[in-house]
Amino acid sequence: MTASSAPSAGASASSGVPSVAMIGLVLALICALALVTSGFGYRWEWWGLRTAFTILRWSAYGGVVAAVASLGALVAAWLGAARGGAGLALVGLVVSVVVVGMPWTQLRRARRAPPIHDITTDLEHPPAFVAVLPLRATAPNNANYGGPEIAAKQRAAYPDIQPAFLAVPPEQAFQRALAAARDMGWQIVATDSAAGRIEATATTFWYGFKDDVVIRLTPSEGGTRIDLRSESRVGGSDIGTNARRIREYLKKLSGA
Secondary structure: OHHHHHHHHHHHHHHHHHHHHHHHHHHHHHHHHHHHHHHHHHHOOOOOHHHHHHHHHHHHHHHHHHHHHHHHHHHHHHOOOOHHHHHHHHHHHHHHHHHHHHHHHHHHHHHHOOOOOEEEOOOOOOOOOOOOHHHHOOOOOOOOOOOHHHHHHHHHHOOOOOOEEEOOOHHHHHHHHHHHHHHOOOEEEEEEOOOOEEEEEEEOOOOOOEEEEEEEEEEEOOEEEEEEEEEEOOOOOOOOHHHHHHHHHHHHHHHO
């Protein structure tokens, strides 16, 4: 009787593993969809930022559960319990790792970055926003620079953020600066060649956060000095986004 029951138990385990693998895969796919939708839903104004972050958090929690289920099914398949569930389990594990990995990466960036959202190449006299001010009228973050405290935090976190110098007259430098801004994909809000100022708005891909940029050009010995300021409209910390944006712009400008 014991011998006859052994195959039955093995068959039961064999049929159960693919089911667990399928559950893990389906849960991983649902969480992946929720993860993506959390950002685009906010961008498309389906819900507020708090709801978007709640969806993001719970999709990560679900991703952990999916990863555990998929990993368990994969191990069981490798041990020979059910070869048919290995493929499903592997796909579910990969998807769930991505789902968990994206929020985890953002969290790590947030912990490393200083709690600031306004970055500039001139900490003493940051370029001032003019044309974008009406666009920021209802933004949680105002356009006033935070002063020495913010400057000290930026200096400690991003010592490489410095002005650029072009060995060309301001008129020529202005055209190069404007071309680089357009190459960045920013929405150009205003240009004033006489004042040496360019204002633009950058929109992040996933959540559609709006960050405003002002570029200031001033005559310098042997050429033109170019300063930038990039400030987020929403959020206490930009997770390093504005600093990365300025670095990328200066790289394009130097290569133009």
